[in-house]
Amino acid sequence: MSDATVHVGLLGCGNVGAALARLVDEHADLITSRAGVPIEITRVAVQDPTRRRDVKLAPERFTTDAAAIVTDPDIDVVVEVIGGVEPARSLITAALAAGKPVITGNKELIAKHGPELFEAAAAAGVDLLFEASVAGGIPLIRPLRESLAGDRIKRVTGIVNGTTNYILTRMTEEGSSFAEALADAQALGYAEADPTADVEGHDAAAKAAIIATVAFGARVRLDDVHTEGITGITDDDIASARLLGYVVKLLAVAEELDGAVAVRVHPAMVPLHHPLAAVRDSFNAVLIEGEAVGELMLYGRGAGGGPTASAVLGDLVDAVRNLAAGGKGATLTGLVDRPIRPIGDSESQFYLFMEVADRPGVLAAIAGEFGRHGVSIQSMEQRGLGADARLVFITHRAREEDLRATLAALGEVDPVHRVGSVLRVTGDVGSEP
Amino acid sequence: MSDATVHVGLLGCGNVGAALARLVDEHADLITSRAGVPIEITRVAVQDPTRRRDVKLAPERFTTDAAAIVTDPDIDVVVEVIGGVEPARSLITAALAAGKPVITGNKELIAKHGPELFEAAAAAGVDLLFEASVAGGIPLIRPLRESLAGDRIKRVTGIVNGTTNYILTRMTEEGSSFAEALADAQALGYAEADPTADVEGHDAAAKAAIIATVAFGARVRLDDVHTEGITGITDDDIASARLLGYVVKLLAVAEELDGAVAVRVHPAMVPLHHPLAAVRDSFNAVLIEGEAVGELMLYGRGAGGGPTASAVLGDLVDAVRNLAAGGKGATLTGLVDRPIRPIGDSESQFYLFMEVADRPGVLAAIAGEFGRHGVSIQSMEQRGLGADARLVFITHRAREEDLRATLAALGEVDPVHRVGSVLRVTGDVGSEP
Numbered sequence: 041m042s043d044a045t046v047h048v049g050l051l052g053c054g055n056v057g058a059a060l061a062r063l064v065d066e067h068a069d070l071i072t073s074r075a076g077v078p079i080e081i082t083r084v085a086v087q088d089p090t091r092r093r094d095v096k097l098a099p100e101r102f103t104t105d106a107a108a109i110v111t112d113p114d115i116d117v118v119v120e121v122i123g124g125v126e127p128a129r130s131l132i133t134a135a136l137a138a139g140k141p142v143i144t145g146n147k148e149l150i151a152k153h154g155p156e157l158f159e160a161a162a163a164a165g166v167d168l169l170f171e172a173s174v175a176g177g178i179p180l181i182r183p184l185r186e187s188l189a190g191d192r193i194k195r196v197t198g199i200v201n202g203t204t205n206y207i208l209t210r211m212t213e214e215g216s217s218f219a220e221a222l223a224d225a226q227a228l229g230y231a232e233a234d235p236t237a238d239v240e241g242h243d244a245a246a247k248a249a250i251i252a253t254v255a256f257g258a259r260v261r262l263d264d265v266h267t268e269g270i271t272g273i274t275d276d277d278i279a280s281a282r283l284l285g286y287v288v289k290l291l292a293v294a295e296e297l298d299g300a301v302a303v304r305v306h307p308a309m310v311p312l313h314h315p316l317a318a319v320r321d322s323f324n325a326v327l328i329e330g331e332a333v334g335e336l337m338l339y340g341r342g343a344g345g346g347p348t349a350s351a352v353l354g355d356l357v358d359a360v361r362n363l364a365a366g367g368k369g370a371t372l373t374g375l376v377d378r379p380i381r382p383i384g385d386s387e388s389q390f391y392l393f394m395e396v397a398d399r400p401g402v403l404a405a406i407a408g409e410f411g412r413h414g415v416s417i418q419s420m421e422q423r424g425l426g427a428d429a430r431l432v433f434i435t436h437r438a439r440e441e442d443l444r445a446t447l448a449a450l451g452e453v454d455p456v457h458r459v460g461s462v463l464r465v466t467g468d469v470g471s472e473p
Numbered sequence: 474m475s476d477a478t479v480h481v482g483l484l485g486c487g488n489v490g491a492a493l494a495r496l497v498d499e500h501a502d503l504i505t506s507r508a509g510v511p512i513e514i515t516r517v518a519v520q521d522p523t524r525r526r527d528v529k530l531a532p533e534r535f536t537t538d539a540a541a542i543v544t545d546p547d548i549d550v551v552v553e554v555i556g557g558v559e560p561a562r563s564l565i566t567a568a569l570a571a572g573k574p575v576i577t578g579n580k581e582l583i584a585k586h587g588p589e590l591f592e593a594a595a596a597a598g599v600d601l602l603f604e605a606s607v608a609g610g611i612p613l614i615r616p617l618r619e620s621l622a623g624d625r626i627k628r629v630t631g632i633v634n635g636t637t638n639y640i641l642t643r644m645t646e647e648g649s650s651f652a653e654a655l656a657d658a659q660a661l662g663y664a665e666a667d668p669t670a671d672v673e674g675h676d677a678a679a680k681a682a683i684i685a686t687v688a689f690g691a692r693v694r695l696d697d698v699h700t701e702g703i704t705g706i707t708d709d710d711i712a713s714a715r716l717l718g719y720v721v722k723l724l725a726v727a728e729e730l731d732g733a734v735a736v737r738v739h740p741a742m743v744p745l746h747h748p749l750a751a752v753r754d755s756f757n758a759v760l761i762e763g764e765a766v767g768e769l770m771l772y773g774r775g776a777g778g779g780p781t782a783s784a785v786l787g788d789l790v791d792a793v794r795n796l797a798a799g800g801k802g803a804t805l806t807g808l809v810d811r812p813i814r815p816i817g818d819s820e821s822q823f824y825l826f827m828e829v830a831d832r833p834g835v836l837a838a839i840a841g842e843f844g845r846h847g848v849s850i851q852s853m854e855q856r857g858l859g860a861d862a863r864l865v866f867i868t869h870r871a872r873e874e875d876l877r878a879t880l881a882a883l884g885e886v887d888p889v890h891r892v893g894s895v896l897r898v899t900g901d902v903g904s905e906p
Contacts, residue, residue, distance in 0.1 A: 063765055067623055073690065073807050074622040171620065177766040179612070179620035187604065187612035189507040190496055190786030257506065315772065318751050332496055332783035333610035333773065339748065340769035350765040353623030366799075374506050 046075070046360045047082040049109035049140075051131055052122035053093055053102075056145060056172070057084070059345030060119065060352050061095040071353070075360040083109045110135035117359055119352060120144040121172075129153055136160045136168065141359040141369065145172030145352055151246035151262040154253055154372070161371040167362055168371045169355035174247045175200050175324045177347025178340040179354070184254045184328070185372070191330040193255040195295040197466075200247040202322035202342045203231045203238040204270050204290040208307075209320045211278045212287055218273060230322055240269035241305040244292045251326070252294035252303045258378040260294075260303055266383040268306040276393055277461045280432050281309050283421075284391075287317050291466065302381040309391050309465045316466075384441035389418065389465035391434050392447075397455035398429040405453050406431070413446040414438070428457065434465060479508070479793045480515040482542035482573075484564055485555035486526055486535075489578060489605070490517070492778035493552065493785050494528040504786070508793040516542045543568035550792055552785060553577040554605075562586055569593045569601065574792040574802065578605030578785055584679035584695040587686055587805070594804040600795055601804040602788035607680045608633050608757045610780025611773040612787070617687045617761070618805070624763040626688040628728040630899075633680040635755035635775045636664045636671040637703050637723040641740075642753045644711045645720055651706060663755055673702035674738040677725045684759070685727035685736045691811040693727075693736055699816040701739040709826055710894045713865050714742050716854075717824075720750050724899065735814040742824050742898045749899075817874035822851065822898035824867050825880075830888040831862040838886050839864070846879040847871070861890065867898060 048064075050057055061081055064071065072078045081097060085106035089099070103109070110118055110131050118135040120142060122128050128149050135142050137160070144150065150157070150173050161168035171181045175198065184193070199205050203225055210221035222239065225231035237243045245265040252260040270290050281288050286309035294303045310317045315337045319325040324342025329335055341347040362369065396402050403422075410417055416436040423430045435443070443462070450456050481497075483490055494514050497504065505511045514530060518539035522532070536542070543551055543564050551568040553575060555561050561582050568575050570593070577583065583590070583606050594601035604614045608631065617626070632638050636658055643654035655672065658664035670676045678698040685693040703723050714721050719742035727736045743750045748770045752758040757775025762768055774780040795802065829835050836855075843850055849869040856863045868876070876895070883889050 059765070063623055067625055067764075070625060071623050074618075177763075178769060179616040182615065182620055183612040186791055187615050187787040188783065189790035190500055190504050191783045192500055192503060315751075318748075330610075330783060331500075332492065332779040332786075334777075334780055336611060336771075336773035338769075338771055341767045344767075346765040347767055350621065350624045350763060353765075354620040357622035358619055361803075370794075 045078045045080050046116045046363065047080055047114055048356065049112065049115035049118045050081050050084045051106050051109065051118065051120045051128070053084050053086045053095070054121065055345040056121045056348045056352065058093055058095050059349035060121070061097055063349055063353055065096050071357060075357045076364050077360065079356065079360060083112065083115060085109050106131050107134065110140065111138050115140060116363065117356065118142045119356060120146060121352065122146070123148065125149055125152060132157060133160055136164045136166060139164055139166060141167035141363060143169050143352055143355040143359060145170065145348055147173040147243070147246040147250060151249040154250065155259045155375055158372040158375065161369060162373045164369070166369040167359040169359060170250070171355050172348050172351035174250050175326055176340070176342040176344060177350045178324060178326065178338050178342060179351070180251070180326055180338055181254055183338065188328070188330055188333060191332045193296070193328060193330050195293065195329045196251050196255050196326060197316065198247070198251065198292045198324070198326035199289055199316055199319050200292045200324055200326065200342060201238055201244040201290060202324055203235065204244070205319065205324070206230050206322045207239070208270065208273070208288055208290065211273070211275070212282070215275070217275060218271065239271050241267040241290065244290060244305040248292035248294055248303050248305050251292065252301055253375065254372065255294055256296050256301050256378065257375055258301050259375045260301055260380070264303055264380045266304040266306070270307050272461060273307055274461060277463065280391070280393060284309070284434065285312050286310055286465070287312060288463065289316060291316070297381060300379040300381040302386055304383060304386070307463055309463050311466065314466065384439070384444070386440050387437050388440065389435055389437055389467065390443050391432070391461070391463045391465050393460035394431050394450070394456055395428055395458045395460065396431055397457065398424060398427055399455065402455040406450065406456065409449045409453060410435070410446055413442045413449065415442050415446050478511045478513050479549045479796065480513055480547055481789065482545065482548040482551045483514050483517045484539050484542065484551065484553045484561070486517050486519045486528070487554065488778040489554045489781045489785065491526055491528050492782035493554070494530055496782055496786055498529050504790060508790045509797050510793060512789065512793060516545065516548060518542050539564050540567065543573065544571050548573060549796065550789065551575045552789060553579060554785065555579070556581065558582055558585060565590060566593055569597045569599060572597055572599060574600035574796065576602050576785055576788040576792060578603070578781055580606040580676070580679040580683060584682040587683065588692045588808055591805040591808065594802060595806045597802070599802040600792040602792060603683070604788050605781050605784035607683050608759055609773070609775040609777060610783045611757060611759065611771050611775060612784070613684070613759055613771055614687055616771065621761070621763055621766060624765045626729070626761060626763050628726065628762045629684050629688050629759060630749065631680070631684065631725045631757070631759035632722055632749055632752050633725045633757055633759065633775060634671055634677040634723060635757055636668065637677070638752065638757070639663050639755040640672070641703065641706070641721055641723065644706070644708070645715070648708065650708060651704065672704050674700045674723065677723060677738040681725035681727055681736050681738050684725065685734055686808065687805065688727055689729050689734050689811065690808055691734050692808050693734055693813070697736055697813045699737040699739070703740050705894060706740055707894060709863070710896065713824070713826060717742070717867065718745050719743055719898070720745065721896065722749060722752070724749070730814060733812040733814040735819055737816060737819070740896055742896050744899065747899065817872070817877070819873050820870050821873065822868055822870055822900065823876050824865070824894070824896045824898050826893035827864050827883070827889055828861055828891045828893065829864055830890065831857060831860055832888065835888040838888065839883065842882045842886060843868070843879055846875045846882065848875050848879050
């Protein structure tokens with residue numbers, strides 16, 4: 041460092057980058073007192089340096105040459121908020137190799153290549169911090185790594201995608217269809233023009249992989265996550281959920297069972313008295329179940345420039361303090377490989393919705409298929425509909441594989457016209473996974 | 474350190490101390506991997522070393538001589554879970570002076586003497602960590618100090634006393650009286666035989682002082698906290714709250730206004746859709762409002778051996794990592810003195826319950842007193858009761874001092890038989906303080 045000021049190289053200046061630049065400017069005194077030294081955003085890499093941006097940074101700080109920033113000897117710390125795998129991965133790798141601590145909010149990159157990057161950071165003896173990569177402004181990575189460092193985490197269950205939670209909230213509270221609620225979300229800027237990453241669960245899956253990695257100290261990657269989205273959720277499912285005392289939420293679940301790690305994203309029926317049931321609109325929340333701490337829920341804004349920049353800045357202050365203290369850098373070390381439990385082996389209660397012919401003997405035939413595959417029914421409700429009937433089942437806990445076999449068999453039962461949605465039913469907090 | 478193992482001196486072995494000892498034993502591998510070195514509880518100071526305790530520690534590790542532990546050169550870190558001001562204060566001071574990092578869960582001590590102890594730790598260049606002093610297992614101090622290090626906190630509102638929250642939940646959900654609910658809480662071990670510290674708000678006040686200190690970097694002490702308990706809450710208040718769409722909660726509030734800090738503990742009517750309204754039983758929760766992060770809520774078990782020991786252990790692992798990294802210790806430095814805003818200057822909506830004679834002109838006389846003191850009425854409800862009537866008022870935002878003057882004047886109005894409860898009404902999240 042040429043002087044006491046810490047010089048930051050910022051890669052990307054979109055929503056989050058610009059919000060970060062404003063915070064660093066507006067909270068300069070606060071940040072200096074917390075970090076111990078002033079922090080300056082010295083260089084900013086963007087695609088178009090001439091674009092107008094709502095930040096107080098002189099035009100000459102902007103460049104298109106990100107690669108020059110990460111090796112610039114005058115840059116002390118690198119903040120990456122570009123997103124996506126490349127060029128972020130190469131840039132971060134180069135920055136670490138140059139001995140610079142890195143802060144990133146890049147969930148896709150960490151979910152796909154976190155373990156290699158953590159190793160590179162450990163080898164370089166510098167920080168690689170990524171609080172902003174999961175659940176925006178909600179402190180999650182630091183509590184998992186530090187506050188709960190001596191506790192054994194059993195399960196983490198999160199609502200980690202604000203877009204889908206907004207859509208499901210509109211469907212639940214206003215009776216909107218999925219298409220209407222999605223259009224609303226797009227109009228409000230909560231959903232992208234191409235909403236695939238959100239509604240198909242891919243965004244939540246990346247976050248689930250990161251959560252599992254941190255919570256269990258294991259190398260868990262995006263490909264390990266069983267992922268189902270919410271595009272198949274119908275008005276009928278939402279209405280059934282309400283009648284039965286549930287709400288439908290898209291959950292990211294990471295749990296440890298007999299040394300194996302299970303990670304999945306799927307819509308689920310959540311009981312109304314469950315702490316996650318009250319998480320509405322675009323809010324996120326993460327419920328941690330630890331052996332000693334019991335249940336812990338962290339709730340807040342999972343996206344948006346301000347909240348995400350707040351998380352990046354928290355990491356940045358931490359990295360600057362560590363630099364000043366001359367410490368050897370903090371990253372996720374000692375990750376191990378653990379078996380990933382296949383989704384077919386997982387157990388859950390299930391909700392099933394089907395349309396059948398309304399005539400004698402039908403229920404017996406259906407119930408027979410459940411029994412033959414070892415799936416036991418907890419409750420059934422029938423609603424007449426002319427010559428047809430709609431049946432809603434909730435099963436007792438069953439293996440996913442057995443449930444699938446039941447479904448396949450039901451497809452062959454003549455009076456079953458259609459098996460609609462199949463949703464997992466979340467147990468109470470603290471119930472067996 | 475004589476070897477790679479870090480030797481801990483534990484002061485106190487009650488609920489929390491014993492839970493900590495069990496965690497250190499049962500999670501030894503996990504802790505070693507997180508801390509980088511093994512942690513051993515080498516010496517334990519207790520009043521009666523012969524008492525049977527459910528911990529796997531050899532009898533010769535126990536002693537009555539706490540003072541010898543804190544200066545023992547073989548002890549690397551001191552954990553204090555005795556509680557109360559003395560001898561904890563002298564012991565911690567001696568440990569810091571001997572260059573040992575200290576972990577404490579002692580809310581009374583930190584609330585009364587935190588600033589001096591932080592200075593002693595900074596002078597010695599060692600950690601003084603106190604996550605367990607507020608809200609048990611809920612990570613709060615670390616998120617406020619680190620995750621939100623670059624954000625400006627506007628207000629923190631917490632349910633930080635599990636006993637009173639349990640009592641208020643029973644009163645709300647089962648119509649119990651205060652006395653019945655308190656007796657239940659005592660039977661369940663949630664309340665002490667002498668419940669004063671909980672029900673009069675003193676316990677919450679100590680936590681509020683610590684929250685304000687950390688959130689605003691200011692020297693805030695227990696004496697600065699305006700404190701009201703829940704002993705005056707009646708069945709009528711609970712019923713009125715329900716009718717009006719509120720629940721009664723004991724809140725700890727710390728906020729910053731124009732450079733001044735306001736800290737108070739009091740029961741309040743909380744709107745049903747407010748995130749804190751759903752915090753039931755003995756759970757705690759803390760809502761943080763930050764400029765960039767927006768609203769953030771942390772929810773979990775605020776007391777109990779396991780959750781509190783989990784928080785102590787998180788701090789302990791952190792201190793051990795810092796020791797190993799050779800850092801200079803982390804404590805709260807740079808605290809400043811800020812004006813404390815007197816409670817009379819605070820503004821709020823208020824709920825008032827009164828019994829009056831049911832005859833013509835009474836309401837006009839009462840309304841006149843409100844108007845004369847500049848307090849404007851938002852809503853009023855009258856319920857007949859023979860010759861008497863019960864009136865429930867909710868005011869618009871008013872200065873506390875003006876409200877008090879109104880109350881004093883109402884006491885002189887002949888048809889007013891009794892002014893019952895006066896409760897603050899919490900605004901929506903994000904409303905002006």
